[in-house]
Amino acid sequence: MNGADSLLAALEHNGVTTCFANPGTSEMHFVAALEGATRIRGVLGLFEGAVTGAADGYARMTDQPAATLLHLGPGLANGLSNLHNAVRAHSPVVNVIGDHASYHRALDAPLTSDIEGTARPFSHWVRTSSGERALASDVADAVTVARRGRVASLILPADAAWNEVPRDGVPPTALEAPRPRVDALAAEAAARHLHEAGERGAILLGGRTPRAEALEAAARIAAATGASLLTGTFAARVSRGAGRFTAQKVPYAVDAAQEFLSRFDTLVLVGAQPPVAFFAYPTKRSTLTAPGTRFIELCGDTTRAQLPLEAVWEALPESARAAAPAAAPLAVPGAAELPAGTLTPQKIAAFLAHAIPEDAVVVDESLTTGWAFDSATRGARPHEWLNPTGGSIGWALPVATGAAIACPERKVIALESDGSGMYMPQTLWTQAREGTDVVTLVFANRKYQILRNEMANVGVEHVGERAGQLLDLDRPTLDWVSVARGFGVPAERAETVEELSAAFARALAAQGPALVEVVL
Amino acid sequence: MNGADSLLAALEHNGVTTCFANPGTSEMHFVAALEGATRIRGVLGLFEGAVTGAADGYARMTDQPAATLLHLGPGLANGLSNLHNAVRAHSPVVNVIGDHASYHRALDAPLTSDIEGTARPFSHWVRTSSGERALASDVADAVTVARRGRVASLILPADAAWNEVPRDGVPPTALEAPRPRVDALAAEAAARHLHEAGERGAILLGGRTPRAEALEAAARIAAATGASLLTGTFAARVSRGAGRFTAQKVPYAVDAAQEFLSRFDTLVLVGAQPPVAFFAYPTKRSTLTAPGTRFIELCGDTTRAQLPLEAVWEALPESARAAAPAAAPLAVPGAAELPAGTLTPQKIAAFLAHAIPEDAVVVDESLTTGWAFDSATRGARPHEWLNPTGGSIGWALPVATGAAIACPERKVIALESDGSGMYMPQTLWTQAREGTDVVTLVFANRKYQILRNEMANVGVEHVGERAGQLLDLDRPTLDWVSVARGFGVPAERAETVEELSAAFARALAAQGPALVEVVL
Incomplete structure (x- = not known):
């Protein structure tokens, strides 16, 4: 087997089943190896932004990375803007970016450019593979990184793809995503301050956190404390509709958002930053909350925010916990x-x-x-x-x-x-x-x-x-x-x-x- | 006037008459200022690659920079792959990339990213303007850089665009492109070695050099010495057709290129590097010339390569200079x-x-x-x-x-x-x-x-x-x-x-x- 076979075997071993691709000459061994990697579906995009955006959409729905296959620095460049969206969504993505053969780079052929430098502003992790024998463990590392909601960019020199490697058994296994950390002090503070704030409190779920389970957990806290349930203006994925627990979206327009948020003086942040204006304007403030608002950062962006939210619930006074939230009723106009x-x-x-x-x-x-x-x-x-x-x-x-x-x-x-x-x-x-x-x-x-x-x-x-x-x-x-x-x-x-x-x-x-x- | 007015006045003063644009919110003051900058034509592209590619095409035909207008890091990212082509063509380009207001960056709003880091792999010059009062001289510096056949990327914070600046007279003036340096020793060596090599000599014109005047100058040397006249496989711009002096193109395919170039042992490089394969292949050499080929670097990539070529001509023996080259005859099939x-x-x-x-x-x-x-x-x-x-x-x-x-x-x-x-x-x-x-x-x-x-x-x-x-x-x-x-x-x-x-x-x-x- 060659390096490309080894790379694809490692992707298969680590559960990657889809590769969105726009290949070029330097990726031909990868494409050829796909013939034998029958557990991976190759999907051709006619432009790299389609490829990276598709990987983002795939990740948001599965919480697992797809691979992308991109051609050298310019191919990566065409995919960057949707990688920016993926980075901001904490979407797991594994990019494989073909490069010239290692010995060819110094010749400065026309398509040569600084691939690592191009990847870095839109990736959490960038590595140029040191060679064909490293590829299987490179993949395990990339998948481990991606599963934490990150964009991993692995640069694959063409000679690493075509050189032979020994078939030596099972590829290294990537780590699973860690369980979200529950910060007991933060949970206790959130419970106490929400309880005190009453209607001036709010729980803001951003990023990937507004899933059905987390929304339910947050809605129970909201019902118990009088707090409002909010989502960020552009949360990555929100479970919505009848039977779910509704969160209000922070408005996009700065004036409306500031007016809306002025009613709160206590904000529990769940996978969210303190809300700021999308853009600055000459005569408007850039922060959306009132000065003096208390922020409690409960947890980072996670798909299992119900765990830290349940800790907040546990920390509420027994008496408060009797109140039950109401799910959204079906309201489908005929x-x-x-x-x-x-x-x-x-x-x-x-x-x-x-x-x-x-x-x-x-x-x-x-x-x-x-x-x-x-x-x-x-x-x-x-x-x-x-x-x-x-x-x-x-x-x-x-x-x-x-x-x-x-x-x-x-x-x-x-x-x-x-x-x-x-x-x-x-x-x-x-x-x-x-x-x-x-x-x-x-x-x-x-x-x-x-x-x-x-x-x-x-x-x-x-x-x-x-x-x-x-x-x-x-x-x-x-x-x-x-x-x-x-x-x-x-x-x-x-x-x-x-x-x-x-x-x-x-x-x-x-x-x-x-x-x-x-x-x- | 505000900073955007000042920037556009500086572009006008320095002869920039076209702005290919795909603006967003952070560039609205630039767009508003365009209303008054009547000597600049704004051209909307629906995607940034169209914008930067158009600037490349404009530059190749005028040898002067157009401006681009791009929206933050992702907008720049979408334009990078055609900037790569512009960099490789030594096309003069002045990018203006809007950024958040300087005080807004630290808030990490959704569209925030590392713009300088994104620009650097595909620009010769990157600067974030220090503020509204610097913009006029920033433009002069950017145009000076661009006129040397380079890509200049100026990052424009939104507050620099909207803050007021005094109207204080004529903006700074960019430097003209320098006259190409004629290296007398290199010209003398080229003349001597081509004269000795006879049919085993060649003059390779790459980049922007194969213009009509330079081709004629090179053709005279070729006629005088028996050398062949070549262009790179992907020269930026070549003057061709009836009445021009024909250069043979180095083939793209590696085997054909190696076979073709094996007949030469002496190559005078005019705006060209020693020819290498576009890609590496497992069983092929990456260099296209025969081992031991003598290279003489006459000059870099310039639109006026006739000047160093004329120095080669002058250095040839008087007797050799009698031979006259033949221009391509008209051969248009009916x-x-x-x-x-x-x-x-x-x-x-x-x-x-x-x-x-x-x-x-x-x-x-x-x-x-x-x-x-x-x-x-x-x-x-x-x-x-x-x-x-x-x-x-x-x-x-x-x-x-x-x-x-x-x-x-x-x-x-x-x-x-x-x-x-x-x-x-x-x-x-x-x-x-x-x-x-x-x-x-x-x-x-x-x-x-x-x-x-x-x-x-x-x-x-x-x-x-x-x-x-x-x-x-x-x-x-x-x-x-x-x-x-x-x-x-x-x-x-x-x-x-x-x-x-x-x-x-x-x-x-x-x-x-x-x-x-x-x-x-």
Whole structure:
């Protein structure tokens, strides 16, 4: 066997079953070795951002790393922006980045660049393999790192991939993710301060923590203390809908967020930082909480935040623990209750409350179209909601693809903006090829509406024609139906609630991907 | 005026007239300031790779920097792979990368990342502006650096953009590019060794050096000494066609290149490194010249290589200087001489010899389809030919866009592979919006043919189904006509020489962009 065989055997041994790939010449031995690594599914992306974003989506749904395969420094570079989102989501990812043969690097061939330096700003762990005999343990180390919610980047010199290695038994085994640490003092402080704060207390779940179990544990504390249950604006994954315990989302807009958070003077942070503005503005404060707010950091970002939250519950006075929280009741409007006619963000929100299927995964990059979705869909059928954690757009199509490959039994609904969707539209081709069950709604307002809003926020009252042309997506109008069909994905256009409803039903009934251009 | 106004005034003062942009919230003051900077044309790209690639194309045709405008670390990251190509082409580029306000960085908002660390592997110069009062001199420094054929990355904190600065007269002036240094000893050595080597000598022009004037100067030396005139496989820009002095291109394939170069024992390097293989292969040497070849480095990569070459000419014996080189005769096949029927790479090469219009700019990412184009088009109407210097694919559509904006009076012909074109297809929208006169031919072989070839080169004889699916672009077939129309670019499909000829004529006759999917 050669190094590439050894690397893939180590991935298989450590439970990696999916490799999102965009290979080049230096990765040909890896690709050839994939032929024999039958427990690993290779998925081709036509662009590296599709590859890394898919790995993020896969990780969010499985809590296990997929591998990526990327071609040298520039291939890695194309994948960085979605790695940024993965880093911010604490998604486990193992990147394998092919490099020139070790002896070839010094020749400075055209594709040579500083791969380690390129990986470092968007990886928790970077290693250039020292050679073919190290690859199996490199993989074990990378998987160990990734399982802690981190991005591991392993650089694979081509000669390490093609050199022969002895077949010497079972590859090294990666460590499991550690159990989240329960800080008894922090739990006791949280219990005491929430109890004292009453309605001025809140529990803020960020990152990967707002899963059903943790939300239930937090809701019990909230019921017992009078505290509010909050999630970060862009939590990586939230369990939502009927039967779940609802958390309020911290608003995106700075003024609204500051107003909302001003009612709290005690915040228990669960996988969250003290909330700050996404951007700075000349005349606004960057922190969102009131000065003097007390923060209690209960735990870091973990998929099992119920453990530290249960410790808070245990630390509450016996008397308080009698109160029981109420789960969200089912509140799915029937077809007859839906609004009609031309589409608005509010009507789309109502439609989603009606339409989200049970156990769906909603991948939300709707931005300005979607501000009303959160409150409208709290009583929808139970589902998981993924948010763009790092703010780098072009995220939803790749993440939806990876989530669908991770969960073939679930419907995935991608809520995409036309501006954001244009970053990585070729991702649709991978959906078509893999038959992923993704229904994409592209909200076509034909401008960077968020930037139009932000112009006002930064104090620019009048946007002239020259500046405005950097904010609008008309001239020419993007035809998403034509683009999607070109990539092999069935598509249609909807301009009314009725058309959206019919198109969505057709898309949902079919197996495989579909896209609806939702014209606003 | 605020810092952004000051920055744009400094760009205007230093002759920067084009800004390729993909802005976000942190760049809103820059965008607002563009309203008043009427000498700068803002061009919106829907993805940052389109932005940086366009700046590369613009630079190759003007030898002056365009500015880019990029949004934070992830926006920069999306532009890196085409910056890699620009770095390798010694293209002057000034990147302006918006950052959070300086006081906001420490809060670690979601879009925060290490921008300097991200820029460094793909920039010659990186600076975070110290504030609004430094911006005008930051720009002068960045333009000075760029004019030396370098990528300068200036990071613009949002508060530096929005803070007020005094209007204090004329901004600092950037230095012009220095005159290329003529190394008299190297010129004398080149003359002596070429004279001695006779037919075993060669002059290799790489990078930006193979312009008409330098090719003529080199051709005179070649005629006087018996040396051959060569260009690098992927020289940044080559003046070609009838009336120009033809250089032979070093072949891409390692075996062919080694065979070709084995006939030389003396190589004068003009803006070139000793030729090496693009990739390493298990059983091939990585250097392309024979062991013991003598290299004489005449000069670095410059747009005025005729100056050092003229010094070589002066150093030749008087007697040798009588011989005159012959320019390429016009050899344009008439329509009646063209092959007919279904398309092959050879037929397309013959068609291009017929079809390239006078003064065209050809942007060539045809890869496996295009190996025969070089020899077939040596007698075409005079034109400039741009090559992908850094090997990062997804290069041609953006570079063609920038070249067309730089040269509105010229036709730009983009020769694109279907695999490479899929990296940044949204670039077509910018072409449609700006009305760029670009005719794109997409060669649709529906696979990564180069990787199929490379599999054999790395010693894999049989590619199985599981590995093969990472090399093929069928299932589903990409419909480039539908994709292009979706982005607003007129498109048609050609399956024969006759159809290609008719479609190309229509595309050329129209103003604005057009695309032909050339099915192989």
